[in-house]
Amino acid sequence: MISIAKRFLPFIIALLLGVALAGAFNALRFEPCSKRKSAPIAPGALSAPACPSMAAFGADLPVRILSKPAARYTERARLNGTTGTVSLRARFNADGTISDIEPLTTLPDGLTEEAVRAAQKIKFLPAMEDGQPVSVVKLLEYHFEIY
Numbered sequence: 001m002i003s004i005a006k007r008f009l010p011f012i013i014a015l016l017l018g019v020a021l022a023g024a025f026n027a028l029r030f031e032p033c034s035k036r037k038s039a040p041i042a043p044g045a046l047s048a049p050a051c052p053s054m055a056a057f058g059a060d061l062p063v064r065i066l067s068k069p070a071a072r073y074t075e076r077a078r079l080n081g082t083t084g085t086v087s088l089r090a091r092f093n094a095d096g097t098i099s100d101i102e103p104l105t106t107l108p109d110g111l112t113e114e115a116v117r118a119a120q121k122i123k124f125l126p127a128m129e130d131g132q133p134v135s136v137v138k139l140l141e142y143h144f145e146i147y
Contacts, residue, residue, distance in 0.1 A: 061128040071118040071142040077109035086115035088140040094133035115142035
């Protein structure tokens with residue numbers, strides 16, 4: 001009976017230590033502003049928001065692509081066995097549109113045109129600077145492989 005206790009004692013100690021550490025780390029866990037509890041502010045007291053808005057920190061966010069349609073493989077490219085990558089440079093405008101699409105690397109058999117056509121259909125949220133949407137230029141790649 002004692003040998004069984006000696007075998008399991010280290011595991012029991014490790015388990016208790018793990019539970020204690022998990023509780024300590026849980027107490028330090030970050031909570032979003034909407035879930036934080038704050039004391040009421042006394043009338044006439046100087047106050048600041050308990051959770052500053054992102055605008056206070058500049059709110060610099062990159063473009064967030066919501067959907068990037070795949071480029072269609074043309075029949076001519078399939079018959080010729082054309083594979084590779086088309087690289088494009090495109091302007092993601094502050095108003096949610098894409099413009100100035102410029103091919104940097106191209107492929108024959110209509111694949112570059114298909115990549116441009118697919119890029120025009122990208123849905124995205126614009127980049128933000130100081131809480132305002134801004135236009136940015138990004139690089140896009142479309143890979144064409146025959147499986």
